[in-house]
Amino acid sequence: MPKKGQKGLRKPFLEWCAENGKRGERLANEFREELPTELTYGSKYKAKWKCLKCKHVWRAAVNHRTRSVRPSGCPKCAHNAHVSKTHNFLAWYEKNGELGKKLSREYVDKDKPPTAVPKASHYKAKWKCSNVECKHVWRAEMCDRTRSDKPRGCPQCANHAPASKTNNFLTWCEKKGERGKKLLKEYVDPDKPPTAVTYGSKYKALWKCAECDHEWRATLNQRTHTRSANACPACKARESAGDEHAAG
Numbered sequence: 001m002p003k004k005g006q007k008g009l010r011k012p013f014l015e016w017c018a019e020n021g022k023r024g025e026r027l028a029n030e031f032r033e034e035l036p037t038e039l040t041y042g043s044k045y046k047a048k049w050k051c052l053k054c055k056h057v058w059r060a061a062v063n064h065r066t067r068s069v070r071p072s073g074c075p076k077c078a079h080n081a082h083v084s085k086t087h088n089f090l091a092w093y094e095k096n097g098e099l100g101k102k103l104s105r106e107y108v109d110k111d112k113p114p115t116a117v118p119k120a121s122h123y124k125a126k127w128k129c130s131n132v133e134c135k136h137v138w139r140a141e142m143c144d145r146t147r148s149d150k151p152r153g154c155p156q157c158a159n160h161a162p163a164s165k166t167n168n169f170l171t172w173c174e175k176k177g178e179r180g181k182k183l184l185k186e187y188v189d190p191d192k193p194p195t196a197v198t199y200g201s202k203y204k205a206l207w208k209c210a211e212c213d214h215e216w217r218a219t220l221n222q223r224t225h226t227r228s229a230n231a232c233p234a235c236k237a238r239e240s241a242g243d244e245h246a247a248g
Contacts, residue, residue, distance in 0.1 A: 010040050010042070011040055011041050011042070012037060012039070012040060012041070013031070013037075013039045013040060013041045013043070013062060013066075014028060014037060015041075016040075016041035016066060017041075020066075026052060027065055027066065029052055030049045030050055030051060030052055031047060031048075031049060032047070032048040032049055032050050032057070033047045033048055039062055040062070041062060041063070041066045042062070042063045042066070043061070043062040043063060044061050044062070044063055045061065045062055046059045046060060046061050047059065047060070047061075047062050049065070049074075051074035051076065051077060053074065053077060054074060054076055054077055056074055056075070056076035056077070058074070058075055058076075060072050075122060078120065078121065078122055078143070082118075083115070083116060083117065083118055085115075087118055088114065088115045088116065088117065088118055088119070089107070089114040089115070089117050089118065089119050089142065089146075090104075090113075090114040090115045092118075092119035092146060093114070093119075096146075099151065102130060103145060103146065105130045106127045106128055106129060106130050106154075107125060107126075107127060108126050108127060108128045108137070109125040109126040109127075110126070111126075112125065117142060118142070119142055119143075119146040120142065120143045120146065121141070121142040121143060122141050122142070122143060123141065123142055124139045124140065124141055125139065125140065125141075125142055125145075126138075126139055127139070127140060127145070127154075129154040129156065129157060131154065131157055134154060134156055134157050136154055136155070136156035136157070138154070138155055138156075140152055162198075163195065163196050163197055163198050163201075165195075167198055168194065168195045168196065168197065168198055169184075169187070169194040169195070169197050169198060169199050169201075169220060169224075170184065170193075170194040170195050172198070172199035172224065173194070173199075182210060183223060183224065185210050186207045186208055186209060186210050187205060187206075187207060188206050188207065188208045188215070189205040189206040189207075190206065192205065197220055198220065199220055199221070199224040200220065200221045200224070201219065201220040201221060202219045202220070202221060203219060203220055204217045204218065204219050205217065205218070205219070205220060207223070207232075209232035209234065209235060211232065211235055212232065212234055212235055212238075214232055214233070214234035214235070216232070216233055216234075218230045
């Protein structure tokens with residue numbers, strides 16, 4: 001049974017194309033699956049497409065290509081979108097108020113000046129956070145930073161955002177199963193409760209090992225980092241000494 005409100009999405013893809021003029025005709029011609037009659041225009045199936053302009057072949061969900069708001073097109077054409085005096089990142093940020101000013105300050109890519117790249121490009125440009133306390137440098141696609149719906153910001157600032165009811169160490173631990181339970185148990189900082197710090201904070205909190213009761217200080221981000229989690233130094237020292245003894 002289709003979900004409530006989804007009945008209209010069951011319309012066959014080719015029937016939808018026939019009803020949507022030149023756009024529908026183009027999508028029907030770009031469609032490269034063998035059985036288009038078995039798919040609906042609202043399907044989430046990642047179909048094969050071939051661009052009529054540049055001949056690029058790629059896969060994309062049918063409903064991403066047929067949706068009325070920001071339908072997806074050929075990724076290669078988007079990446080190589082034509083740049084002109086009126087169609088470039090510089091022209092875009094001059095027309096986009098505070099967001100445009102902010103992005104113009106943060107754009108520090110030396111390979112492509114802002115006049116050489118379109119604002120909706122998939123080009124991964126270099127950015128430098130304008131927050132004087134951060135100055136983090138990272139790469140992000142142009143389209144991710146200039147989109148009107150939830151534009152992407154500095155990843156380091158996002159990790160170190162002020163604690164709130166939904167963004168704090170306690171809520172992070174509650175979502176991380178046994179690992180979260182262990183870290184929450186070892187967090188014994190008397191100055192800041194787990195609701196007053198975030199999992200990505202550089203605050204040096206006090207911890208007490210659940211195994212040996214050793215106390216030490218380490219930043220939140222060191223202990224929550226998935227690749228190099230900072231464990232109890234006393235336990236690590238004993239393990240190292242045991243390995244050396246066994247090797248000798």
